[in-house]
Amino acid sequence: MKYIEKLRNSGLRPTKQRLQICEVLFDREKTFHFTINELEQKIKNHTSRKISLATVYNTVHAFEKKGYLKQIPINSSETYFDTNVTDHHHFYDLKEEKLIDLENSDVGPINILKRINGKKIKSVEVLVKLED
Amino acid sequence: MKYIEKLRNSGLRPTKQRLQICEVLFDREKTFHFTINELEQKIKNHTSRKISLATVYNTVHAFEKKGYLKQIPINSSETYFDTNVTDHHHFYDLKEEKLIDLENSDVGPINILKRINGKKIKSVEVLVKLED
DNA sequence: ACACTTTTTTAGAATCATTATAAACTGGAA
DNA sequence: TTCCAGTTTATAATGATTCTAAAAAAGTGT
Known part of the structure; x- marks a missing residue:
């Protein structure tokens, strides 16, 4: 898995959940803009076993801190993230x-x-x- | 009161609360950037009788719709507004x-x-x- | 001033995104 | 395998914002 290295290199354990979220986020041609809820939907479609909402939040924040995602400043009730950093x-x-x-x-x-x-x-x- | 006209002209009744909020917002030299909570504090200092939080929200939204305030796009838990439109x-x-x-x-x-x-x-x- | 209608204010409840909690689980090193 | 720090999880808590519906105030006509 190509993401195992990526996660290890940034000091994040390559857990099943994180790898699945990586696939949803980064296995794409184009930039992905999303809210946590949109991401959750994509994860549901992509994966059989569900990932807890708390984990989605944790992971997105961890990825943001490591520089794999960034927040987009915008006035909306939900926070938008971007895979294009x-x-x-x-x-x-x-x-x-x-x-x-x-x-x-x-x-x-x-x-x-x-x-x-x-x-x-x-x-x-x-x-x-x-x-x- | 200079704000009575302003409010009337935009179809807002010049109530005590709105006039007091006008004073806090617009009787200043410089641009004012604020969150609802910051505004509430200023109102408390400025006024003897308290204004309900719901009224502060209502008024800020009414003023925004009329173009007297604007939201600033920013990632923060609270919404920022600006008197400089x-x-x-x-x-x-x-x-x-x-x-x-x-x-x-x-x-x-x-x-x-x-x-x-x-x-x-x-x-x-x-x-x-x-x-x- | 009075009666009447409409708008506004208000306290409190409801909502909804996000964060915290704490128990169970997992990855990886020894 | 054993152990432990790091993760995941369901659920509760938080906090900003919106909703509700009853009371108050403003505007209008008399």
């Missing part, structure tokens, strides 16, 4: 409540001119809201 | 959990090259996360 941006379709990737090349270069004393810039994220 | 951006200090305004002039012009069929761009918001 590179620097990139998003459209958010307000009606459909769906996220769409914006490559860096789709957004002109962003140059933050202001700086705050003693603070480093960790990330720059652009959210483009769409309406009909 | 012009197009502008934010630093978010992850350690302090504080928002800092970024004027448009602090951020180079942002040009979204991609378009989605049948959708209009409603807003473009940049969130710059800060760490130590």
Whole structure:
């Protein structure tokens, strides 16, 4: 299994649950944007034995901490995560409540001119809201 | 009272509670970023008679709908609002959990090259996360 | 001021995403 | 195999937000 190494290397035990979640999350061509509930559904379809909701939360947070996932800043009742952890941006379709990737090349270069004393810039994220 | 007109003009009855919340929100020099709980504290200090939490929620949502407030997209357990409804951006200090305004002039012009069929761009918001 | 309608406020209950708990289980080292 | 730290699990707890429905206040016409 290709994910066993990945998990071991980051100090996470390659448990059955984590490996199955890896498959759902990372065996894809395209970026995957999801909420915990959407992920749970995908896991249900993918796997015979169910994985506890608490484990899904634990795992997603563990993966986020290790840098395999990132949260997308957005105002929604549920938290959105992204399997694409590179620097990139998003459209958010307000009606459909769906996220769409914006490559860096789709957004002109962003140059933050202001700086705050003693603070480093960790990330720059652009959210483009769409309406009909 | 200067807010009576403002409320009437937007079809909101100028009640005692709304006027007091207006004072807390809008009688300031600078932009005010707040969560509902922070706002409740400010109201407590400003007013003798307490305003019900439900009313604070109702009022903030009514003001948002009328365009006097906007939500700031950010991953936090609480929703952040902003009295500055012009197009502008934010630093978010992850350690302090504080928002800092970024004027448009602090951020180079942002040009979204991609378009989605049948959708209009409603807003473009940049969130710059800060760490130590 | 009074009567009447509509909007607003309110306290408390309900909801829902997320986190905490603590007992059972598992992976991996010795 | 034995042991232990790390994981999983069901369930309870938490906390922000929304709902409810009754009381209060605002606006309107008389």
